[in-house]
Amino acid sequence: MFKRMFIVLGLVFTLTVPAVAQTVIQNDNTVLKQIIIFGRHSIRSSTVPPSVSAQFAIQPWPSFPVPTGCLTPNGQTAATYLGQYFRHYLIDEGVLLSNNDRTNVSHLYFRSNCIERSFNTAYYFWQGLIQDQGLTPVVHSYAMESPSCSEDPVFDPISTGVAQVNPTTALNQVLGIYGDGEGLTSAFNAEFSLILNALQPPNSSPNCPEGSSTPCVDPTSGGITFSTTPQPSAGNVISLGALATTLEAAEPFVMQYADNMTTAWGELTPAQVSQHTRLIDLGFAIEERLPYLSQVQRSNAASHILRTMQNAANGYNLQGAFGNAGSKVVAVISSDNYVAGLAGLLNLHWQLPTYQPDFCAPGGALVFELRKSMQTKKYLVRVFYTAQTFDQLRSLDPLTQNPPATMQLFVPGGSASVTNPDVDFSSFQKLLKSLINPKDVEYGPSPPLLSGPATCRQQ
Numbered sequence: 001m002f003k004r005m006f007i008v009l010g011l012v013f014t015l016t017v018p019a020v021a022q023t024v025i026q027n028d029n030t031v032l033k034q035i036i037i038f039g040r041h042s043i044r045s046s047t048v049p050p051s052v053s054a055q056f057a058i059q060p061w062p063s064f065p066v067p068t069g070c071l072t073p074n075g076q077t078a079a080t081y082l083g084q085y086f087r088h089y090l091i092d093e094g095v096l097l098s099n100n101d102r103t104n105v106s107h108l109y110f111r112s113n114c115i116e117r118s119f120n121t122a123y124y125f126w127q128g129l130i131q132d133q134g135l136t137p138v139v140h141s142y143a144m145e146s147p148s149c150s151e152d153p154v155f156d157p158i159s160t161g162v163a164q165v166n167p168t169t170a171l172n173q174v175l176g177i178y179g180d181g182e183g184l185t186s187a188f189n190a191e192f193s194l195i196l197n198a199l200q201p202p203n204s205s206p207n208c209p210e211g212s213s214t215p216c217v218d219p220t221s222g223g224i225t226f227s228t229t230p231q232p233s234a235g236n237v238i239s240l241g242a243l244a245t246t247l248e249a250a251e252p253f254v255m256q257y258a259d260n261m262t263t264a265w266g267e268l269t270p271a272q273v274s275q276h277t278r279l280i281d282l283g284f285a286i287e288e289r290l291p292y293l294s295q296v297q298r299s300n301a302a303s304h305i306l307r308t309m310q311n312a313a314n315g316y317n318l319q320g321a322f323g324n325a326g327s328k329v330v331a332v333i334s335s336d337n338y339v340a341g342l343a344g345l346l347n348l349h350w351q352l353p354t355y356q357p358d359f360c361a362p363g364g365a366l367v368f369e370l371r372k373s374m375q376t377k378k379y380l381v382r383v384f385y386t387a388q389t390f391d392q393l394r395s396l397d398p399l400t401q402n403p404p405a406t407m408q409l410f411v412p413g414g415s416a417s418v419t420n421p422d423v424d425f426s427s428f429q430k431l432l433k434s435l436i437n438p439k440d441v442e443y444g445p446s447p448p449l450l451s452g453p454a455t456c457r458q459q
Helices: 073-092 100-109 116-129 167-178 182-187 187-197 242-248 253-259 270-287 289-315 334-346 392-397 425-435
Strands: 030-040 107-113 137-139 225-231 237-238 329-334 367-374 378-386 405-408 449-451
Touching: 030 073, 073 116, 100 107, 100 425, 107 116, 116 329, 167 225, 167 237, 167 289, 182 187, 182 270, 182 449, 187 242, 187 270, 187 289, 187 425, 237 270, 242 270, 253 392, 270 334, 270 392, 289 367, 289 425, 329 334, 334 425, 378 425, 392 425
Parallel strands: 030 329, 107 137, 107 329
Antiparallel strands: 030 367, 137 449, 225 237, 367 378, 378 405
């Protein structure tokens, strides 16, 4: 029997071995009916082409073992370990059967956006969750080579025309909260300096890479300025000036550390790798978490999640849900901006070891549990953020003995208190309906089932 320990909101869970991080209270007289894992892909190579990265750094960048933007072999293993962890948890909770994976797969619904790193994360997660070698992982996704790949309204409702964004409204909200950006430049000066000094150490060559005749580009120059983008899409409505350029220049840092590579040529400590991600969080706070943009960009995904829970609670097969009434384990894998945007819509926040507040870690996920009280027979919702720590990713620790970091989240407008963050399901439904804009929602059929793994190609 798994041993569980509850620690109140604001702390992460401390667990003994063997342990399961998500269970909150031992013998709490509830039954887990459905789990929805809305997560980010695992460890990938840099999404910035080497020719672009080279203009910022004096030293040549270390090479990832896969083409640009693809899931690495370590990412495959990390995703498999996460699936194995959830397998133990869900068997303990009675959601999965320990000796009948052929029955288990009938209760799975796996979904990803049509990017190789997302699809393969879902594939290897499935492989860790279902251990019958005679069963092939399958994921609902549009084929990467198909025209439909760019027409997925769950992840990009703006480009697909489902949601209509007003860039001027979005910009005015950014300016009303963050001002003209000048204050942010000084507030985050330590992070800008940290990145620039790693890329171009003081008194080093003026050319990038060293020995070339090309002058280095200072990605931090110009300051943070805000404007609208000419062709808005989900996560790309607001232009961030030097913040965007700096993030592009430092883009490999997180994944290099997670992939057990030398980070920034040994110039950055693990604490500094974490520190620089404050700028990543800042970018998402502006592009994804503000009320207007989070509603426009994430109403459709939130509505799908709500309908998925309603199916499980009421025995419906509503259109616009992930799976059907029999889907007990739902995994939706995409990218960090989608996770950040959904968290912004619900005003969710977390703090896990080794990470900055609200950082969307490789492989990390928002987890929604639908539970039923055996006493009142009513449904309730528990929301978590779960992720392997930086060190668990870097050392590829199996998670059955050393579970991922997990924190139950307070849901503003839903949770009763910080000491009882559970949300009555009826209250959860009312909350989501108040946050979702029906005009930004469209219910279409699920994408086709695809088997994998997907082929990694240069992006």
